[in-house]
Amino acid sequence: MDYKELTYLGLSEKEAKVYLASLELGSSTVQKISQKAKVNRATTYVVIEALINKGMMSQYTEGKKQYFVAESPEKLSLLFREQAMEIQRKHEYLDKILPQLRGLNSDKKDGPVVRYFEGKEGMRAIAEEIFVNDNKGKIRMIYSYDLLVDMFGEDEIKEMRKKRQSKQIKAEIITNDEQNRLETDASVYRVSTDKNKITSDVAIFGDRVRIISQKGKQSGLVIENKEIANTLKTLFDLAVKGLQKKEG
Template identity: 35%
Template sequence: MNIKQVLAQLDLEPREVDVYCALLTLGTASIRDIAEKSGVNRGTTHEILKHLLKRGLVSFYPKGKRRHFCAEPPDKLLELATEKQERLQSATRHLTTDIIPDLNRLRSETGSPQVKYYEGDEGIEKVLKDILNTAENSESKTYDVYSSKAIRKYLYRPFPNYTLQRVKRNIRVRAIAIGKGGEEAPLSERKWIDDGNNGGQASYVAIYPPKCAMISLQEGNYPTAVVIESAAISQALQLSFSTLWQLL
């Protein structure tokens, strides 16, 4: 990442970075000199300097009837990063303990399953991330899957480090593989069932209460997925999975 990409994380726009860097080079300068050095027009430079003053990245002193500006040391940027990190940590704590529980109480509790549809690699990536996030926050930190041989090489195409992320989060998985194959992985148990004459059918079913996800391939190996959020449905699927697991 270059300097502008990094400082964008501190909510500094590219022209603000140009003005700040110009001031570092000039030492102390008038608005006209700063505008000339930075390549930003004078009016915009004036507005940028006002913003940088508020951020504590620039200071000034009067010289006659005009102001001359100077840049604060670059270490100030690290202070801004630390302050933002602390604000985000505080916001995360409040979201976890107060805001999200309050918002969840506003959700309609009709008892009807919520069904969402996803397609394409981008959609499958969202589903895979949802599996990890939901399983990580569950009491057991586990989930179960049925996985056919035909879908394996396409499933993690949009999320190649999925297994690494799962292991890093200490999430366990039980997999019933339909058809031989599949790689062994940490925190994973695998059993197999014969696919008979249906080896070409691509399907993946993940059971991660209170949700279950069903992923399949359409024509041209185009992935689609349906996610059902229902404690009753996911628990019924989990019970049937566990029963079959014990029989294999």
């Protein structure tokens, strides 16, 4: 097995090499693990200690020798589930104290607060903005569903939709959806790409506006300002009224 497969689980290159070497050798000394992993002995000691702290290896002494054992892959699955649950608990606690932290934000002036994001992880973070604690109302969204699928994939989109529904956040969407693939509980207004091409993802919620470029470089921003958000809500609602009249 290629050690790089384990780096996707958050292990460093040396941690992955040492764990796999130990798994193949079974109960073994640090010298043999070091040779098998092709990592120098001193570094192997440090890496093993890190893996023990992560619950991925254990140690015991027999006679005067110290032996190290890799935990079974099955136990790793349980370990990562526990870590995921711990992350979820921390995320929920952060949601709880976020309003207090915002109140302490000395950088927040009377003018708009603008935050910029880049890359795939940045796009995930910016997409999560709709779940902020003070978003108790409706979210208004404009995007190309076809481009949204290209960016996140349908499975991830469904997970975000489920999370929105669990928080009882209603939504209205104006979208390009040429293949009619969007399945949602939200009110949807489909517009043709021929006359109304959409290449950005815009969401208006609470006192925030989220804008993500759906073409080219993955980048986006969040504008936090009540007046800007309210003005864009008004423009969105006017657009929806126009689309409703057209449909009627």
